[in-house]
Amino acid sequence: MLAFQIRPEQAMQEMLDFNQKLGDGIKNLMELDGINVGNTPKEIVYQEDKLTLYRYTPFVDKPNSTPIIIVYALVNRPYMTDLQEDRSLVKNLLQQGQDVYLIDWGYPDQSDRYLTLDDYINGYIHRCVKTICKRHNIDKVNVLGICQGGTFSLCYSALHPEYVNKLITMVTPVDFQTPDNLLSHWAQNLDVDVMVDTLGNIPGELLNWTFLSMKPFRLTGQKYLDMVNSLTDTRAATNFLRMEKWIFDSPDQAGETFRQFIKEFYQQNGLIKNQITLGGYRVDLKNITMPVLNIYATEDHLVPPDASTVLKDYVGTKDYTEVSFKGGHIGIYVSGRAQKQIPTAITEWLE
Amino acid sequence: MTDKTDLPFEDWLSTQQQYFNTWSQMMQQTMQTVNAVNTKDNAFSDLPWTQGIEWYKKMFTSAMPDELQTVFDKLMEQSQAYMQFNTQFIEAWQKLAQVDHKAENWQHLWNDAFKELRQSFTQVAQGQHANLNFFELPLDNWWRAASTLSGLPGDFFQNMKQTPTHHFDEHINRLLSMPSVGYTREWQEQLQEGARLWRNYQQEQQEYISLFGKVGLRALDLMRDKLLMAEQPIETLRGVYDLWVDCGEVAYAELVTTEEYSKLNARLVNAMMAWKQHEQNMIDDVLGTLNMPTRKELDSINLRMQQMRRDIKALQATENGMLVSELQHELTALRAELEALKAKKTTRKTTTRRKSTTTKAAESKTTTTAAQQKKTTATKTTASKSEPNKTELKPKDDNQ
Numbered sequence: 001m002l003a004f005q006i007r008p009e010q011a012m013q014e015m016l017d018f019n020q021k022l023g024d025g026i027k028n029l030m031e032l033d034g035i036n037v038g039n040t041p042k043e044i045v046y047q048e049d050k051l052t053l054y055r056y057t058p059f060v061d062k063p064n065s066t067p068i069i070i071v072y073a074l075v076n077r078p079y080m081t082d083l084q085e086d087r088s089l090v091k092n093l094l095q096q097g098q099d100v101y102l103i104d105w106g107y108p109d110q111s112d113r114y115l116t117l118d119d120y121i122n123g124y125i126h127r128c129v130k131t132i133c134k135r136h137n138i139d140k141v142n143v144l145g146i147c148q149g150g151t152f153s154l155c156y157s158a159l160h161p162e163y164v165n166k167l168i169t170m171v172t173p174v175d176f177q178t179p180d181n182l183l184s185h186w187a188q189n190l191d192v193d194v195m196v197d198t199l200g201n202i203p204g205e206l207l208n209w210t211f212l213s214m215k216p217f218r219l220t221g222q223k224y225l226d227m228v229n230s231l232t233d234t235r236a237a238t239n240f241l242r243m244e245k246w247i248f249d250s251p252d253q254a255g256e257t258f259r260q261f262i263k264e265f266y267q268q269n270g271l272i273k274n275q276i277t278l279g280g281y282r283v284d285l286k287n288i289t290m291p292v293l294n295i296y297a298t299e300d301h302l303v304p305p306d307a308s309t310v311l312k313d314y315v316g317t318k319d320y321t322e323v324s325f326k327g328g329h330i331g332i333y334v335s336g337r338a339q340k341q342i343p344t345a346i347t348e349w350l351e
Numbered sequence: 352m353t354d355k356t357d358l359p360f361e362d363w364l365s366t367q368q369q370y371f372n373t374w375s376q377m378m379q380q381t382m383q384t385v386n387a388v389n390t391k392d393n394a395f396s397d398l399p400w401t402q403g404i405e406w407y408k409k410m411f412t413s414a415m416p417d418e419l420q421t422v423f424d425k426l427m428e429q430s431q432a433y434m435q436f437n438t439q440f441i442e443a444w445q446k447l448a449q450v451d452h453k454a455e456n457w458q459h460l461w462n463d464a465f466k467e468l469r470q471s472f473t474q475v476a477q478g479q480h481a482n483l484n485f486f487e488l489p490l491d492n493w494w495r496a497a498s499t500l501s502g503l504p505g506d507f508f509q510n511m512k513q514t515p516t517h518h519f520d521e522h523i524n525r526l527l528s529m530p531s532v533g534y535t536r537e538w539q540e541q542l543q544e545g546a547r548l549w550r551n552y553q554q555e556q557q558e559y560i561s562l563f564g565k566v567g568l569r570a571l572d573l574m575r576d577k578l579l580m581a582e583q584p585i586e587t588l589r590g591v592y593d594l595w596v597d598c599g600e601v602a603y604a605e606l607v608t609t610e611e612y613s614k615l616n617a618r619l620v621n622a623m624m625a626w627k628q629h630e631q632n633m634i635d636d637v638l639g640t641l642n643m644p645t646r647k648e649l650d651s652i653n654l655r656m657q658q659m660r661r662d663i664k665a666l667q668a669t670e671n672g673m674l675v676s677e678l679q680h681e682l683t684a685l686r687a688e689l690e691a692l693k694a695k696k697t698t699r700k701t702t703t704r705r706k707s708t709t710t711k712a713a714e715s716k717t718t719t720t721a722a723q724q725k726k727t728t729a730t731k732t733t734a735s736k737s738e739p740n741k742t743e744l745k746p747k748d749d750n751q
Contacts, residue, residue: 005584006591011441014588015434019403022430026411029419049660110649114657123664185608189617191624198628200650205495212492213607217599220492224429225592227422244422 018228025231032234035241038079040091042102046131050106053128055099056082056090063099064350066165067132069141070102071125071156073148074257075207077249078104080333081146084242087334092343098350101141103128103149107251113200115254117261118279121155129156129163140165142350147171147303147329148261151271154311155278158287168293168346171329173303175310177269182214183302187266196255204250214301243334272314285311291319293349295342299328321349401438404431436595437588462575490563497623541633548626555619562606562615569602570595 046053055067070090072078081102082090093100103125108115132141142165145153150172157164176184195202212219230236264270276283292315296308305324312320323345325332332338408427415423574594578585585591606612635645666672 005586006588008441011437011588015437018430018433022404022407022426026407026423026426029423030411030415032419035418111653111656113650114654119657119661123661127664182608185613186616189614189621191617191621194621194624194628198624198631209492209495215600216492216603217596220425221429221432222593222596224426225433225589227426228430241419241422245418248421 021228021232025228025237028231028234028237032238032241035238035245037084037242037245038082039085040082040088040094045101045135046128048124048127050108050112051124051128052104052106053131054102054104056094056102058099059094060097063094063097064142065099065136066138066140066142066350067099067101067136068093068144068168068346068350069129069132070100071143071145071149071153072103072105073146074105074120074253075148075250077246077251078102080246080330083246083334084239087239087339089333089338089343092339093346096343096347098347101128101132105251108201108254109252110200113255116256117152117155120257121152122159122279125152125156126160126163129160133163139163142166142168144168144170144346145172148173151265154271154285154288155276155283157290158283158285159278159281161287161289164290166291166293166350167288168295168349169308169311170295170342171297171300171303171308171332172294172311173265173307174314175269175272175307176266178304178306178310180304181307183210184266186210187262190262190267192259192262192267196259200255201252202255202258204252207253208248208250211302243330272310285314286316288315289317291321291349292317293321293323293346295323295325295332295345297325297327297329297332299326299331302329323349401431401434404434433592436592440588440591490560493559493619541629541636545626545629545633548622548629552619552622552626555615555622558615559619562612566599566602566606569605570598573598573601 041057042054043057044052045055053069070078070081072081082088085091090100090102105124129141129143133139140163143153143157145151145168147170150169151174153167153169154172154174157167173181178184199206227237227240230240264276268275270276271283271285274282274284292311294308294311296303296305298305300308309322312322325338325341327335327338332342404427407430411423412420577594577598585594607616631646635647638645667676
């Protein structure tokens with residue numbers, strides 16, 4: 001059998017069609033209104049340095065009396081959790097009666113170069129949690145940590161268990177050296193000292209390069225051809241551009257935090273070896289005695305499932321639940337299925 | 352957004368229609384062009400189907416809103432690459448189509464046809480020619496990232512791969528072997544060290560580029576195997592492209608998961624950082640000589656500031672600190688209460704002033720209170736200025 005059945009005139013017609021779609025798409029692109037993100041109503045409740053703590057306006061009269069604080073990663077921006085009206089983890093949690101707070105880390109500059117993991121976890125996160133406790137006159141909050149923010153949440157919960165009612169981790173790396181962890185594989189031989197000493201803060205562009213390099217032909221080539229088809233539909237085009245905005249909206253990383261995170265977590269795998277010390281205290285995952293819900297994505301190429309699910313072997317709690325989501329690292333926030341499954345799983349577990 | 356009436360879309364599309372209608376007639380002629388231009392650089396921009404994309408670029412680049420410029424550029428780049436890919440494929444396909452699949456040795460003939468494509472990749476690997484720039488995407492990403500870290504464009508040294516590097520190496524070697532003597536000896540040594548680090552970075556980059564040439568070759572082999580085993584024929588150019596991407600990703604994944612790649616990737620980044628660090632140190636030396644602030648000094652200031660921020664937070668978190676904080680809150684609440692009482696009292700007095708004979712005494716009392724209030728406000732302002740950059744807003748609803 002001939003592997004190709006493409007007649008020359010058919011090939012030309014296809015290229016003509018592509019060209020026409022491209023022309024129509026460009027026209028559509030130029031007529032689009034601005035790209036808005038994070039539209040769910042919220043108010044600022046606490047600010048410190050570049051950090052802002054938001055509280056989303058509850059959707060119900062009597063929301064859950066224990067609020068959730070979302071701790072997002074330092075990489076990329078937290079509006080991924082509230083990307084657009086019909087793709088919003090935050091909005092769905094609010095609709096299900098949760099009271100939601102979110103930490104926005106802001107964009108660190110050179111004055112933040114010496115921020116350490118201790119500053120982020122024992123400092124910023126702890127003060128945000130205390131702010132919420134004070135506002136609601138409660139002792140504990142529910143913590144939802146996402147990706148690197150999940151790792152931070154684990155450290156926080158291990159160091160301050162008295163402030164955490166229930167812990168939810170989403171696509172969170174715990175074992176940083178599973179064989180299928182490509183990021184870890186690349187990080188092992190990096191001289192992170194010379195990198196931080198040279199650059200100070202690590203530019204977001206460098207991280208973008210790393211992430212795009214994981215699937216370069218799809219993420220920097222094929223994706224844009226797919227976009228030609230999307231561009232003729234205004235809604236699909238806007239969605240694409242919104243995602244594109246998020247992908248390239250990468251804050252610089254505070255230098256010392258980056259140094260610590262790469263060395264102690266990726267290169268030494270210190271979290272599961274009980275080797276992480278923050279503010280003079282050892283991070284022992286056995287101190288996590290509160291109920292834990294661990295959500296991971298089966299197709300996650302950034303945080304492979306095995307890197308997450310190992311958590312059950314290290315936490316001190318007996319109340320450990322796992323939820324797997326069939327999808328990738330991004331799909332877990334924005335796919336249609338995720339909108340229904342993830343907030344429902346969280347709310348049901350919290351109840 | 353741009354007014355659509357400014358854009359000659361209708362004219363453009365109708366012209367395009369006529370233009371593409373002539374393609375059938377041009378096909379034979381064009382394939383000859385393809386064969387002819389494959390030997391020179393940037394030849395694909397001469398082909399009819401890539402010219403269309405060029406038109407779009409010229410017409411819309413300046414009109415595109417700033418926030419969409421990057422996406423637009425990417426779209427144009429990849430559309431052009433797609434057209435180039437199609438051209439390459441059509442050329443290869445013509446040869447493959449000539450293979451008689453009933454012949455006993457048809458698989459060998461296929462292999463022969465694929466050899467020519469492999470030749471293109473070998474040229475890429477040797478840095479001679481990059482018609483199939485699809486497999487340069489990972490390198491392109493690196494050059495873009497590198498350009499953000501350096502004062503030079505990321506691809507500044509890219510063209511050097513096309514020049515006989517041994518001549519350049521000779522110059523560098525000569526520079527490095529020069530004995531540093533005289534009053535500027537240390538500066539010369541620094542320049543030599545900089546040149547050595549730069550050469551090291553270039554060597555790592557060349558090795559990196561060569562390694563990616565292998566991805567193209569491997570992808571081609573994978574594609575050939577998939578086509579030979581295909582159960583369903585591919586009926587669209589896009590189908591071929593998607594298969595190409597799949598094979599590219601598989602070949603790429605095979606490479607980047609190796610220890611060899613992990614080490615080379617790290618060496619590339621480390622070499623660049625070492626060179627950049629040396630460059631920074633030299634700049635610092637110059638700045639110091641000019642009595643201007645250096646990067647090291649700014650780092651020291653930032654380090655001390657961060658330590659002070661920590662100390663302040665630690666003080667605030669101590670028992671005394673928390674007590675002070677609580678007292679501050681209490682004081683603020685009491686002041687607010689006092690203000691409210693005073694306002695209430697003032698209103699009442701103003702109302703009764705007309706009737707009362709003791710108005711003057713009351714006014715005098717009010718003036719004294721106002722003076723006290725002014726003094727209190729001044730104290731409050733001073734106190735709030737001495738507080739750290741921290742704002743805590745009260746909830747709107749006490750029940751929440």
